[in-house]
Amino acid sequence: MNNDFEVKEITPLELKERLDSGEIPTLVDVREYHEAEIADLPDYDQLRIPTGEFEGRTGEVSADADVVVYCRSGGRSAWAVAILMQMGYDRVLNLKGGVLGWRAEVDPSLREY
Numbered sequence: 001m002n003n004d005f006e007v008k009e010i011t012p013l014e015l016k017e018r019l020d021s022g023e024i025p026t027l028v029d030v031r032e033y034h035e036a037e038i039a040d041l042p043d044y045d046q047l048r049i050p051t052g053e054f055e056g057r058t059g060e061v062s063a064d065a066d067v068v069v070y071c072r073s074g075g076r077s078a079w080a081v082a083i084l085m086q087m088g089y090d091r092v093l094n095l096k097g098g099v100l101g102w103r104a105e106v107d108p109s110l111r112e113y
Contacts, residue, residue, distance in 0.1 A: 070095035
């Protein structure tokens with residue numbers, strides 16, 4: 001994959017503010033299923049597409065919506081954001097620090113793994 005795109009990010013606090021204000025983007029979780037059983041962003045619906053399935057399931061992500069992609073720490077989700085950007089998505093952001101960032105900045109009750 002040609003990665004000539006600068007992956008745009010949103011911090012956990014910025015995402016929390018958007019969610020609290022009712023501005024709810026499509027949340028795409030690219031972690032494996034067992035990871036979501038350990039720790040998940042509470043109270044929010046997510047589209048779960050594990051990394052290994054992502055390239056074959058990109059059509060499930062709306063190009064007409066704001067999208068925030070996340071994983072455990074931000075690496076896999078940055079890869080997924082780059083793929084979507086290469087496909088022409090322009091409203092897609094990577095959650096900086098992933099679930100670990102969310103735990104550190106927003107919800108310390110999440111289990112760390």
